[in-house]
Amino acid sequence: MLEMIINDKACRGCKLCLDVCPTDCFVYNEETNKAIVDKVENCIGCLSCAYICPSGAIVHKNHHVVGNFYRNIYFSKRMEKFL
Ligand code: SF4
Numbered sequence: 001m002l003e004m005i006i007n008d009k010a011c012r013g014c015k016l017c018l019d020v021c022p023t024d025c026f027v028y029n030e031e032t033n034k035a036i037v038d039k040v041e042n043c044i045g046c047l048s049c050a051y052i053c054p055s056g057a058i059v060h061k062n063h064h065v066v067g068n069f070y071r072n073i074y075f076s077k078r079m080e081k082f083l
């Protein structure tokens with residue numbers, strides 16, 4: 001069973017994971033300003049979120065990569081401001 005964990009302390013609330021996820025696995029908590037894993041069952045294991053997260057806050061366990069790696073140049077450019 002796939003597990004996905006967001007390290008709360010590391011998350012800086014940039015929402016890039018929400019933007020990049022093709023299956024809407026995340027929601028945003030407006031009170032804490034952090035991303036939350038909402039529908040782990042929707043995850044296709046593309047690892048785009050883990051790739052794009054500027055804090056390296058997203059960890060997957062027991063995943064099988066079934067989708068193509070999803071890399072979008074637009075989001076990559078947005079990420080540059082965090083580097
Ligand atoms: S991409 Fe990373 S830092 Fe940004 S909201 Fe998602 S988990 Fe938090």
Ligand code: SF4
Pocket residue numbers: 004020021022023024025026042043044045046047048049050
């Ligand atoms: S691995 Fe892909 S499908 Fe799964 S939560 Fe991350 S971006 Fe979404």
